[in-house]
Amino acid sequence: MTDATQQIGSYEDEAQFGDYVALLKPRVMSLVVFTAAVGVFVAPVSVHPFVAFVAILFIALGGGASGALNMWYDHDIDAVMKRTSRRPVPAGKVTKGEALSIGLWLSGIAVVMLGLAANWVAAGILAFTIFFYAVIYTMWLKRWTPQNIVIGGAAGAFPPMIGWAVATGGVSVESVLMFAIIFMWTPPHFWALALFMNEDYSKAGVPMLTVTHGRRVTRTHILAYATILAPLAVGAAFTSIGGWIYLLAALYLNVRFVFGAYKLWQRDEVQSEADSYAAEKKYFRFSLTYLFASFGALLLQAFWVQGFGMGAW
Amino acid sequence: MAAPQVEHELHTRRFSRNLGVALTLVCFVFIVFGLTYVKITNGGLNQGFDHVVRPELMPLEGAVTEGN
Numbered sequence: 001m002t003d004a005t006q007q008i009g010s011y012e013d014e015a016q017f018g019d020y021v022a023l024l025k026p027r028v029m030s031l032v033v034f035t036a037a038v039g040v041f042v043a044p045v046s047v048h049p050f051v052a053f054v055a056i057l058f059i060a061l062g063g064g065a066s067g068a069l070n071m072w073y074d075h076d077i078d079a080v081m082k083r084t085s086r087r088p089v090p091a092g093k094v095t096k097g098e099a100l101s102i103g104l105w106l107s108g109i110a111v112v113m114l115g116l117a118a119n120w121v122a123a124g125i126l127a128f129t130i131f132f133y134a135v136i137y138t139m140w141l142k143r144w145t146p147q148n149i150v151i152g153g154a155a156g157a158f159p160p161m162i163g164w165a166v167a168t169g170g171v172s173v174e175s176v177l178m179f180a181i182i183f184m185w186t187p188p189h190f191w192a193l194a195l196f197m198n199e200d201y202s203k204a205g206v207p208m209l210t211v212t213h214g215r216r217v218t219r220t221h222i223l224a225y226a227t228i229l230a231p232l233a234v235g236a237a238f239t240s241i242g243g244w245i246y247l248l249a250a251l252y253l254n255v256r257f258v259f260g261a262y263k264l265w266q267r268d269e270v271q272s273e274a275d276s277y278a279a280e281k282k283y284f285r286f287s288l289t290y291l292f293a294s295f296g297a298l299l300l301q302a303f304w305v306q307g308f309g310m311g312a313w
Numbered sequence: 314m315a316a317p318q319v320e321h322e323l324h325t326r327r328f329s330r331n332l333g334v335a336l337t338l339v340c341f342v343f344i345v346f347g348l349t350y351v352k353i354t355n356g357g358l359n360q361g362f363d364h365v366v367r368p369e370l371m372p373l374e375g376a377v378t379e380g381n
Contacts, residue, residue: 014326016330050351054347113344117348
């Protein structure tokens with residue numbers, strides 16, 4: 001028989017389209033879409049709606065491509081960690097080679113298409129973001145230093161800067177501040193997760209701060225980063241993208257974020273284990289709300305200024 | 314006489330994959346088409362020069378060209 005089915009073994013674990021989509025980390029992509037969209041819409045230059053849609057789509061695709069490259073390189077530690085063990089590569093649905101190939105191809109397509117749709121400054125920042133996440137963070141920092149997510153967090157902070165570049169063709173203090181907000185938000189967000197997922201990172205040998213320096217130091221670092229984040233986030237209210245709507249939102253969110261970090265700092269391991277890390281889990285969930293609400297307020301502020309009718313278009 | 318149409322097991326098994334790829338490609342074509350349309354209609358100073366005289370390349374009347 002020359003039938004192709006004779007040449008392949010079991011098909012039970014064969015990848016479906018959804019498994020390839022999962023390679024792109026859709027949940028992370030949703031954050032990229034949102035922050036990139038905010039970068040585009042708060043910029044003082046209007047962008048044609050279709051160009052904006054395509055640009056945001058390819059920024060998200062670039063983010064997804066770097067996710068696929070991350071899954072290719074991290075297949076070994078993903079298999080060990082409970083949180084990531086069901087990802088397509090460790091689950092045996094998609095091969096390492098496929099993940100690498102998809103990651104590389106989609107990176108190229110995303111960068112070229114963003115350059116053609118918008119401009120080459122935005123495309124250049126996207127290319128650097130993919131390189132930063134896949135090479136600097138995934139291949140180098142993640143397994144080497146407990147500061148991995150501090151520096152690696154920059155990759156997640158670039159999307160609003162790319163969105164801003166799509167509209168303006170450049171970089172400015174406003175886009176740097178949006179970058180800084182996500183950059184300083186990332187460590188408290190991930191360290192709060194690491195506080196109650198410590199075992200996963202220990203098993204995988206990833207030098208998370210909780211593993212290398214303990215939870216006490218991690219709690220102090222969370223408070224420090226949340227405190228540095230606050231003036232940056234509130235400061236954005238006094239730039240061209242700010243205003244009273246964003247200022248009120250930033251004040252409320254940052255007071256809560258710093259106060260939450262202070263409460264975590266006060267807690268010890270006995271208290272945390274007694275309530276199964278309830279406060280840490282709550283802080284992690286709030287950190288997500290914080291980011292969406294902060295950028296949502298920037299968007300609302302921009303629409304308020306533009307009169308809700310998107311008159312600039 | 315037409316050959317009997319038998320659905321191969323491979324097609325059934327890979328239906329979601331094939332459909333996904335097909336839809337992705339259709340979307341990509343739509344995006345390229347849409348972008349082309351937007352770029353052309355919002356292009357500002359687009360000029361087509363197919364066998365047409367370009368006035369800005371013509372020497373100005375009475376101008377002295379270099380070397381003379």
